[in-house]
Amino acid sequence: MNYSTLKKSVALSCASLLVAGMVSAQTDSAATTTTTTTDTMMSSTATTAKVFGGRGQYKTWSIGLNVGATSQVLATGGSNDFRNKVIELGYGLSIRDQLGHNFGLQLDVRGGKVSGNNSSLGNNGNYSTKFWQATLSGVVNVATIDFIRRKNSVNFFLTAGAGLAMYNPTGVTAQGVPFDYKNGAAGGNAGTGSYVREYVVPIGAGVKFRLSDAVALNFGYTENFIDGDNFDGVKSPSNSKDHYSYGYGGLEFTLGSKSKPSLEWVNPVAMMYDELYDAALRQEVEALKGRVTNVENAVTDLKKDSDGDGVSDQFDKCPNTPAGSVVDGSGCVIVFPAAAAAADTMTGTAYSNIQFEFDSSVLRTSSYPVLDATSADLRSSGKTVEIDGYASSEGTAAHNLSLSRDRANSVKTYLVNSGVSASKLKIKAYGETNPIADNSTEEGRVANRRVAFKQR
Secondary structure (H helix, E strand, O other), X not given: OOHHHHHHHHHHHHHHHHHHHHHHHHHHHHHHHOOHHHHHOOOOOOOOOOOOOOHHXXXXXXXXXXXXXXXXXXXXXXXXXXXXXXXEEEEEEEEEEEOOOOEEEEEEEEEEEEEEEOHHHOOOOEEEEEEEEEEEEEEEEOOOOOOXXXXXXXXXXXXXXXXXXXXXXXXXXOOOOEEEOOOOOOOOOOOOOOOEXXXXXXXXXXXXXXXXXXXXXXXXXXXXEEOOOOOOOOOEOOEOOOEEEEEEEEEEEEOOOOOOOEHHHOOHHHHHHHHHOOHHXXXXXXXXXXXXXXXXXXXXXXXXXXXXOOOOOOOXXXXXXXXXXXXXXXXXXXXXXXXXXXXXXXXXXXXXXXXXXXXXXXXXXXXXXHHHHHHHHHHHHOOOEEEEEOOOXXXXXXXXXXXXXXXXXXXXXXXXXXXXXXXXXXXXXXXXXOOOOOOOOHHHHHHHOEEEEEEO
């Protein structure tokens, strides 16, 4: 089959595919009118997809066919060895993997012919280059979300990549010398017997229209930059890199199960909106609200203190205590002993017991009169006294022993500071031993937190 016949066959095939795609789109449009309600809540295939569900829930692979026109002239400008452009046929096949809503990798295989001449300059210089090229490009959808429709219908995209081009320039130079790089030309070059191979960089843009869930119509324009100066068969110092452009239209078919939506056309904003109104999600939210309410009620109950004694009702073993009562951790009133020792302390009787607060070795101001009376007697009589420290039974025995020693030292320090000789004062710690009251009651424990004196 010669090149001209191949060109016509490809053109007819692509035209047939375009017609088939339009018919499919019309059929799909008619079917869509019968499922308007379903589409209002996203299509039935798309309702199973989640915004953060991963690529596995979508169709990502597609294959496309395109046909169009080639030219040696670029829309962005640039110099050429041949002045006059000639429009020729180009065609291609593409395979793309959509990696995300707005980006995919695409393999393009293209072929065709690029031609030009210098008839406007008054000479017969011309060229015609048949080419094939394969490139891998990134495709970026620059408008992937349609805020007007629930499904995207139009995508604008940019492409850029690199690959390998194979071509055979033929023609006549401005001096009238024929050339054929592959086969050789009579009176010209001898020919290499193979196609020229050079790197090529395609950069392009386009627009894509969704005809159905499986078919899209593409229109695009690509500028191809050849890494060489032999694409048009002429090497020129002023134009060291050749180029050509390709404008095309074609159909793209999404591959995969009909039960999955195409990743390229999914509108993530619409999906997120639908997820917020998903019945199962709303049930989960309501259940969560119920659990939060239960926790709030439990916290409210925990903080409830009916008698205002600072102990919540759940832990109050002595409810309805009178206002202003001093209570312990279980909400029961603390009864302080009205013992003679207390009376002695208030009147300042020497050698009376010195009482301490719970887990404390700090002297109470109420103990000062007793200590002052004891100091006065010791200084006047020259007696020696043993200071015995005690503790109640809360805590470990070791802790209580240390606490009783600290209490005895507090009394000794006060007496020494008041003028009593330290040599007349002996310290002894008894911890929780030798209680003078029952440690199982608060009243008894208060009495046992003491320092006692033994005169010698």
